[in-house]
Structures are given as C-alpha cells and as structure tokens.
Amino acid sequence: MKELMKNTRQHLMTGVSYMIPFVVAGGVLLALSVLLSGSAAVPAEGSALRDLFNIGAAGLGLMVPILAGFIAFSMADRPGIAPGAIGGYLANQIGAGFLGGIVAGILAGIVVYYLKKIKVPSIMRSVMPIFVIPLIGTLVVGGLVVWVIGAPIASVMTGMKAWLEGLGTSNLIILGIVLGAMIAFDMGGPINKVAYGFGAAMVGTIDPATGMASPIALKIMAAIGVAICTPPIGMGVATLLAPKKYTSEEKEAGKAGILMGLIGITEGAIPFAAADPIRVIPSIIVGSAAGSVTAMILGAGNPAPWGGWIVLPVATGKFGYMIATLVGVAVTALMVNILKKPVKDEVVNADAGNNDDEIELDFE
Template sequence: MKLVAVTSCPNGIAHTYMAAEKLAKTAEAAGIDIKVETQGSIGVENELKAEEIAGADGVILATDKSIEMDRFEGKPVLQCAVADAIRKPEDLIQQFKNGKVPLYATKPKETEQQEGTPPAHGQQDPRGQNPVYRSLMNGVSYMIPFVVVGGLLIALSLGLGGEPTAKGFVVPENSLWYSMQKVGEAAFTFMVPILAGFIAVSIVDRPGLAPGMIGGYIAANGSFYGSEAGAGFIGGILAGFIAGYITRWIKSLPFPRMIQPIVPILIIPLGTSALVAILFIFVLGAPIASLMEALNSFLQGMQGSSKVLLALVLGAMIAFDMGGPVNKVAFLFGAAMIAEGQTFIMGAIAAAICTPPLGMGLASLLARRKYHREEQEAGKAALAMGLIGITEGAIPFAAGDPLRVIPSIMAGSMTASVIAMLTGVTDNVPHGGPIVAVVQAVGNVPMFFTAILAGTAVTSLVVNLLKKPVS
C-alpha cells in the first residue's frame, strides 16, 4: 500500500510537523510507503507531485485550515484534524486497510457542480468536519504574521528608540524608530481585513477574498458608521463569514449563459461587496462597535478578583488541549486584544503558553523512574519547545497519561497566567515563552520570568505527585 498525506495547522509551527512525523513513523512500522507534504509557516515542504498522488492508494489530509483540494479528485481521501494524526495515526491508516475511505469528488458523475457550492448528498465536505472552526482558523493563520510584525516593530521602536516622558516611553518624531513604529501600526491595520478575507476564502475560495477584505476594512473603521471605535476582530470575523456565504449564494444562482464569463470577475465581487458594505454601514457596524467599546472598558476596569478569574480561565484554556480548538480560542482573544491596546491579556497568555512543555520537561528530569525512556527523551525536546513558546511539547506526555498530565499542566498554566496578570506583564506579539522577552516584546520582564518559573514548578510538582513509577 502507498499513501500520501498533507498536514497543516493554523500556526504552521508545531502541530504540522508533529503530525507529519507521527504519520511517517506509524506507516513505516506498518510496512506502508507514505509521503507527507507539510504546509507550515514557511510554506509548502516535501510537496506531493501529480504522479505520486496518482500512484497512491489513498490520501490523508490532517489539516485545521483550508487547502487546495482539486488535485485529489477521485482518490480515497480521509480528512481529519491535525490532532488526530498526532494521537491516533494507527486508526487513520487502518481505515484504508479496511477499505472504508470514500472517494473525494467535487462533481457528481452526470451533472457538474459549481465550484464553492455545498457538496452533493453523500459526499464528504471538502472543508472538513467543522467548517466554521476551519474557516476561522484559516483567517487566523493568515492574520498572525501581520500582528507579529506589527507588534515587534512597535515593541522594538519603543524599547530601542523610546524616551521616558510623563506619559511613558515616546519615540521622537525625527528618528528612524518613529518611522518603524508607524510601519508597525500600519501592519496592525491589515489585521482585521486579512482575517475577514481569508475566512471568506475558506468558505468559497478566491471569489470571497475581495468582498471579505472590503468587509473587514469597513468593520475595522468606525468612520463608516459614525463610531470612534471600529467593530474590531469580532466585526472582522462576522464580515468574513457574511462575505463567504453571500458569495456562495450568488455563485449558486442560474445566470444566463451570455453573462457567465463576467460573473466571477464583476457580478460576484461587486454584488457581494455592496451587500456586505450595506449590512455593516447601516445595520451591524455600530452595535458591534458598541460591544467592542464595552469589552475594552470592562477589561480596563478589571481589578483584583475579576483579573484573577480571567487569568484562571485563559490559563486553563491554553493548557487544556495544547494547541487545539480550546487553546486557539484563548490565543485568538489575546492576539485580537493586542490591536485594541489590551496587551496585558497576551502577557498572561504568553506566560501560560510555555509552562506545559517546560513543566513536563522538568518533571521528567526530576523523577526519571516515573517516565518511560521515550518520555525522558520527549522531556528534553519539551524543554526546548517551551523556551520558544510551543505548548505542543507536552502532547506526548498527555497522550500517554491524560488523566494525570492534563490537570497538572492546567494548574501550572493557571498559576503562571494569574501571576502575570496581577503584576502587569504585557506582550506586544501573539506568542509566548522566554523567546518573546528576548525580542523585547514583553513588559515587566522580571515578573514574566517569575510567572513562568512558578507555573513550571507547579506543573512538575503536581504531575510527579500524581504519577507512579513505571513498571
């Protein structure tokens, strides 16, 4: 048997490559030839050739964001989450052995189906089992680089070129760093349009890009609907989904053959953009902007117990599934709040992100007799992954002993998050771990490291108290 596979996660860092490695090792152990293409943050690697796909007995698509599907037409295609390829690769391969994987087809045998319309009855949805989550993560994956670049440029400008004033650090207008700060601010302005545009692309492919980005731009600019503040990331998400589904609806209309050539280049983008603009300017924009203003006011006014509660919830979500959907919801909230000026939320998340792998790595060093040899080796890798803020380093431990490991890493992340929140740690980029302090993206660095050390210690102590020596 020969298989091919594609792995891709929203961030394109850890899950993408861990899934590829798991599939490769499991297939090798089963005597199956497999080639895995990764679509990570640096682009496509080990790309599948047309002849390799044609000669394969099946295709595994372990993806949490949209990918190009046409090349797999007519092949047995098994779609799943990236986490499934990491945690149960044997089950995925077994389905091919049992002959239970359906053929992928975008067109019924007799009547052609328009691109972007829902699949025919009985067909597998090419967008995966959860199209809403998949579309949202597709938008997030394209949005993150803009937030990272913008946040780092602003942080570096303030850190290297800022001068202390009564209002805090200010960059002089006649300096190079002032220009860099403005570039960083410009990068932030792309965040919501990019988010909305690629949510729409995930729903309906390229025809959704222009309407989605236009809708996202309108959502982010309150001047369109008489609001000082825009509708923010909530408005951008809504604009993306509205643009995507309106585009899908327009594409499904039976246009006369005479005007079909101009449908994709004129009627669809013009009609969808106009409808999305009208909805946001006259109906949705102002209420969502008011909601965002209320959210910002609430976050700014949080003190004491309310901050602790928010930190506990965020820390628990970050650790619970280590890069999965629950983790991504908390991460997206923190990333979006950076653009709103609430960087203390990402500060708490940044401390929580790295404590699961650091805690499990430390635990495996302190009590080696409680861990198998493979886990001891995984502990070394987890320490390295924790330093650069990759929560997924704890997955090998959680997969083998979830009832003890998951509560332990949640306790550690909650500890780190609370300490960071209460001490005013801030983070200007959507990432975590000591690495963000190295690039001067963190405010109150001493307490940031204190929070990380405390969370790491809690995780390692709790998990080693719960675990028993291996036989």
C-alpha cells in the same frame, strides 16, 4: 449550507495560513522598534524607529482583512477575497477585532457562495467573478458589518467600560481576574482595549500628594502588563512543549509570538486563536487571569502603560512581575496542550477549489 459549514475549521486554517506572515513581519518589526527605543512606549514622532514602528503597525493592520479575505476564499474561491477582506477591514475599524474579522469572512463566504449559484446568460459569465459578484458581495457584507454589527458592538463596549469602572478597587483579586480575562479574550480587540484603557487611565491619574500614580494604579497596570504578554508567550511555549499538536506554520508563529509577548504585543496569539478558538481562547483567558492575580498578590507595580518584560526597568517588584508572567505562561501552555490533539500537518493548497471562476486575459 450544511456542506459549506462542515469544513469551518479548514476555512479558518486557510485564513490563518495567509495571515501568519503579516503577523510575524508586522509584529516583529513593531516589537523591534519599541525594543530599540529603550522605553516601553511608541517611539518619538519623526524618528527612524517611529518609521519602523509604522511599518510594523501596517503589517498588523492588514492582519484581520487578510484573515477574513482568505476565509472567504476557502469557502467561495477568488470572488470571495474582496468582500471578505473589505468586510474584515470594516470589522476591524468598528472595533470588532479578529473575532469580527472571522464573522465577516464567513459572511462573505456564504454570500458569495450563493451569488455564484445564480444562473446568468452566457454573455455575463465572464464578468460575474471579477465584477458583479465582488461588487454585490462587498455591498452586502460591508452593509451588514457597518449597519448591523457596528451599533451593538459600540453599545456593548460602552456598557462594559461603565461596568469595569463600577467594580472599583475594593477587591483587587476580582479586578485582576476580570482584567486578565478581558485582555486575553480578543487579543487587541475591543474588549482588550477597554481593559487596557482602564489601566492606562488609572496610571495617568496623578496623586497630588506624591506627584505619582497611586500604588493601587501601579498594581492594576502590572496585572494588565502581565496579561498582555501571557497569551503569545504561552502559545509559543506550548508549541515547544507539544510540537505534534501544532502545524509547522503555528510552530514558526510560536517563536515570533514569544518575542512579541516579551515586548507587549498580545496579537502574537491571534493565529492560534483564529485556527482553534474553542481550545485556545479559554486557555489564554485562564492563563492571563492567573498571571494577573499573581501579580496582584505579589505586589508588582507598573508605571508604564505597556505590557511584557520591556517594562521591567521601570517596574516595581520586578521579581513578582516575572513570577506572575511565568505562572500565566505555564497555565496557558499546559491547559491548551491538554485540550489539543495531535494534528496532521497539511499544506494549504492556495489554488484549491473550483477554477471555473477564473478568467484569462490575453494582452498580446
């Protein structure tokens, strides 16, 4: 186990390297659909832009399963891909987000690694890597995700929502810090969704006297809108400021992340957080919290349940909204680059590992 886990960073980087094309393709297509629709919302049902949105959403939907599957692949070779990917899909479905996907991938890698150690008769060796190990591994990992991880996550999310609602709006600065941190923590995961749902519900509550959302609700949604775009833009800017601290794949993901952030897609920062969570997650949390608080102080308002700069046409206090975003981006980029060290840009070998598990099928 010690030998297997000492290369955890390498396993994470392998998963990230396979995940990045899904993030870039899916995220950029989704962002373009929202941008071309001309409004900070999902395009109308039945339109070509909605179809484009769905194509992009499919790419982002595969992001977590691919991450988990190839983390397991790095740990246990090809037999780990199916248990890891299915475990990652289930983790995403129950609301565990990319952090749940990482856990599922590591679990799958460990389970399959030890299944491969089981001694079997020679007649069984050819079917173990393509039938027995994926089957048992998927059952074990899927069962752990659904029956063990799922219930605690659901109860934590319920409690967190109640706590957030209990904070009220009496101290907007504290609320801004909390919302910004929650939005950034798991970048589209369950904690992010709780904070976003809180803001969207506030904006959706109409004041009978004015027929509009209250000014406080607009401020809360502005703080959330800034926090949504800060992580991907901040990490993209960080790759430009200190390119030697990022791999070539991360630098490409950074360019896409800036576009995704401007359109309000926080998931653009996930490749960086998955590869180096210890340094990246605290940096984006602090940056998003700083941006959110700045938006509160400057009095920006956002009537659209969306984030990024795509909401600027309908936002109030546009200058404050932009300044708040730049503050959050600057804090994120500077903090993460201070924490990070230069990296050796290595190409992940997709065929690395033990090839004894491969079976060749001849159909001649």
